[in-house]
Amino acid sequence: MMPQVTEAIELSDTPFFPQEEYQCGPAALAMVLNEAGVVVAPADLVDQVYLPTQHGSLQVELLAATRRADRIPYLIEPTLVALLAELDAGRPVLVLQNLGLGFFPVWHYAVVVGMSPASDYVILRSGIERRKQSRATDFLRSWKMASNWGMVVLSPGEMPAWANPRRLLTAVAQAEPMLSIPSRKRAYRAALNRWPENITARFGYAHALHAAGELTAAEGNYRAIVNQYPRHAAALNNLAEVVADRGCYTQATEIARRALAIATQDQPALVGPISKTLHRFPASRDDKQRCTQVESVSPGG
């Protein structure tokens, strides 16, 4: 049942912060954030993740605080093998454990930093112990009762050990509102490099380019999507907005109208947003100087 690990792994450089009362959340999060290059102390995180009446921290708030630090929280697959893969890649894993029983749960966050030879022991930064050796069976039981929940902190552009496109792109998209624009570009660019045919990755990249003011590149990427999927209403909508920002209002209106017609048939959820887009375009003339034809980006670009 234990995977055969022939060599010990221990990420001994992982910072350690002893927890204060009830505050394993801030302590554990501070450890993985510092490891990912964010200089932050547990005390700085208390206001971000601690719920006073519950005497603890919710898992989703650890994700939220990670995003606020311009990093991407990635939930690993709920298996020991996935956890070990992250350790192998040099990333410590923040886990939730139930140290009590099913009906008397005692929830606790710790950071897994290693596994000993023969896979007998898991090494954790936990509570006030810098190096807690937990029997693998005990760790797995406590982790299983927490649904094998674990997360790693990715720097934008970094890929997890087992990069699943849907999981990764969901993680990036949910972090997106909190990320800096360069971080958004880096994250989606990396996804596009890894999965060049992935439309969501290209869409996210185009959106980031638009936010960065790189209108030509944004437009090229949206046009690449639309060339492949002419009925992609969301891409058409966003393309219209980029085209409008280049001063080509006539063309933008035409594209948005096309998007609206398609949405009315295929994607009713988008009818509202696209209608709003149409209403935004000023009824002024095209800016002939700025408005020039743009080539679409090739899939490798």
Added chain:
Amino acid sequence: MSLLGLPVVSLAAPISTDALIQLDQRGQVLSQIQTQLARDDVRAQFLERGVSPVEVDARIAALSTEELQMLSMQLDELPAGGSLLAVVGIVFVVLLILDLTGVTNVFTKV
């Protein structure tokens, strides 16, 4: 450029990547109204649970729309990792006994 030669401020709010993913996976997107309702509800629940009014909006802003929806329905049932000291009274005694007999690892070194 507008007719007056002044730059036109773009009021663009493109469809987000997150919205696209929701659409692809579920065929629908949480509306702005649904999201706002969830946000308001979670805000109230957070304030009731001791989050400071100064912090609450920043904390909520970093949660995804799906996370907000989930929280607004299930907040009290979710694990709140705190630690060993979150145990009181009879639960403490029960767990101490279980720990000493090796059933749990709350207090004893493994």
